[in-house]
Amino acid sequence: MAVYTDVNEGELTAFLKAYPVGELLSYKGIAEGTENSNFLVHASTGSYILTLYEKRVDKDDLPFFLGLMGHLARKGISCPLPVTAHDGTVIGTLAGRPAVIITFLEGLSLRRPTAAHCGEVGKALAGLHLAGQDFQMRRPNALAIDGWRKLWAASRERADEVEPGLAAEVDADFVDFERNWPTGLPKGIIHADLFPDNVFFLGEKLSGLIDFYFACDDLYAYDVATCLNAWCFEKDFSFNLTKGTALLAGYQSVRPLSGDEKAALPMLARGSALRFMLTRLYDWLTIPDGGLVMKRDPTEYIRRMRFHRAIRSPSEYGLT
Ligand SMILES: Nc1ncnc2c1ncn2[C@@H]1O[C@H](COP(=O)(O)OP(=O)(O)OP(=O)(O)O)[C@@H](O)[C@H]1O
Numbered sequence: 001m002a003v004y005t006d007v008n009e010g011e012l013t014a015f016l017k018a019y020p021v022g023e024l025l026s027y028k029g030i031a032e033g034t035e036n037s038n039f040l041v042h043a044s045t046g047s048y049i050l051t052l053y054e055k056r057v058d059k060d061d062l063p064f065f066l067g068l069m070g071h072l073a074r075k076g077i078s079c080p081l082p083v084t085a086h087d088g089t090v091i092g093t094l095a096g097r098p099a100v101i102i103t104f105l106e107g108l109s110l111r112r113p114t115a116a117h118c119g120e121v122g123k124a125l126a127g128l129h130l131a132g133q134d135f136q137m138r139r140p141n142a143l144a145i146d147g148w149r150k151l152w153a154a155s156r157e158r159a160d161e162v163e164p165g166l167a168a169e170v171d172a173d174f175v176d177f178e179r180n181w182p183t184g185l186p187k188g189i190i191h192a193d194l195f196p197d198n199v200f201f202l203g204e205k206l207s208g209l210i211d212f213y214f215a216c217d218d219l220y221a222y223d224v225a226t227c228l229n230a231w232c233f234e235k236d237f238s239f240n241l242t243k244g245t246a247l248l249a250g251y252q253s254v255r256p257l258s259g260d261e262k263a264a265l266p267m268l269a270r271g272s273a274l275r276f277m278l279t280r281l282y283d284w285l286t287i288p289d290g291g292l293v294m295k296r297d298p299t300e301y302i303r304r305m306r307f308h309r310a311i312r313s314p315s316e317y318g319l320t
């Protein structure tokens with residue numbers, strides 16, 4: 001459940017006076033999400049999301065995340081627009097936390113996406129990549145290979161508790177990544193966490209993208225690989241080729257992948273699987289059970305790492 005910080009009506013009413021949103025009508029905490037405290041706010045001008053940033057978001061990154069959402073929304077991407085206060089600022093303070101008001105997006109996230117949904121996600125991801133090309137701010141990916149190393153150093157000793165043999169397996173992967181991680185591929189703004197819980201649909205139509213708090217500069221094809229991991233595996237860990245084909249075709253209908261990007265997909269998908277395995281493993285080993293932070297299963301991503309290691313040709317993902 002993601003309401004770490006409680007907000008009372010009096011302080012919220014006072015906070016909202018700084019923004020052109022009208023009178024507070026009602027508000028409630030939102031259970032979904034893990035990083036920040038989120039509230040649904042009904043005001044006389046409409047519905048909004050209030051986010052209070054908790055410890056795991058670096059406050060210095062907020063201007064990048066909020067600037068990016070504003071940039072993308074103005075370019076026609078369906079994502080939340082941060083509301084600017086009467087004094088021209090976006091980030092305020094509420095209950096001792098940095099806080100913002102963003103516009104509410106209609107739609108529902110999916111538990112069981114179909115191939116048609118995967119196609120829509122591919123198109124939306126490519127649209128986001130193109131729309132981000134003229135965004136002026138930069139943010140290096142804190143969860144690129146150096147970041148993985150730090151997480152691994154903090155988790156390695158206990159890794160075999162989660163899966164026997166994992167320490168040796170990941171050590172060998174690191175050697176491979178140092179040697180073979182692709183360089184020189186097209187780069188720019190990526191979402192970096194475009195999982196099903198961060199995409200809203202109305203029926204089969206994609207209605208919105210949220211949660212830009214891992215967005216950064218990195219390889220576009222790495223973002224595609226992350227979506228293959230997040231959208232195209234079934235509960236039994238089998239790769240759904242129909243979904244992969246739909247996601248990649250959707251992406252390429254908007255931004256065709258180069259030959260080098262296609263060739264790099266297996267390595268990028270392995271790296272992306274390792275990245276999510278590592279953040280999950282770190283949380284699994286360090287966060288106490290029964291706490292507020294929801295722990296996600298790292299072994300789901302160990303299975304994906306193994307799948308990608310066995311790939312012999314990128315066509316196995318459904319590239320046509
Ligand atoms: N603009 C929005 N419109 C509608 N609902 C939203 C919006 N932003 C967030 N939500 C709701 O709040 C929930 C949590 O948001 P978000 O995913 O940004 O939180 P988080 O704490 O950063 O979580 P995590 O990084 O773990 O996904 C979402 O699942 C969604 O239900």
Ligand SMILES: N[C@@H](CCO)C(=O)O
Binds near residue numbers: 193195276279280296
């Ligand atoms: N999408 C991440 C959680 C952080 O947003 C995961 O599934 O591990």
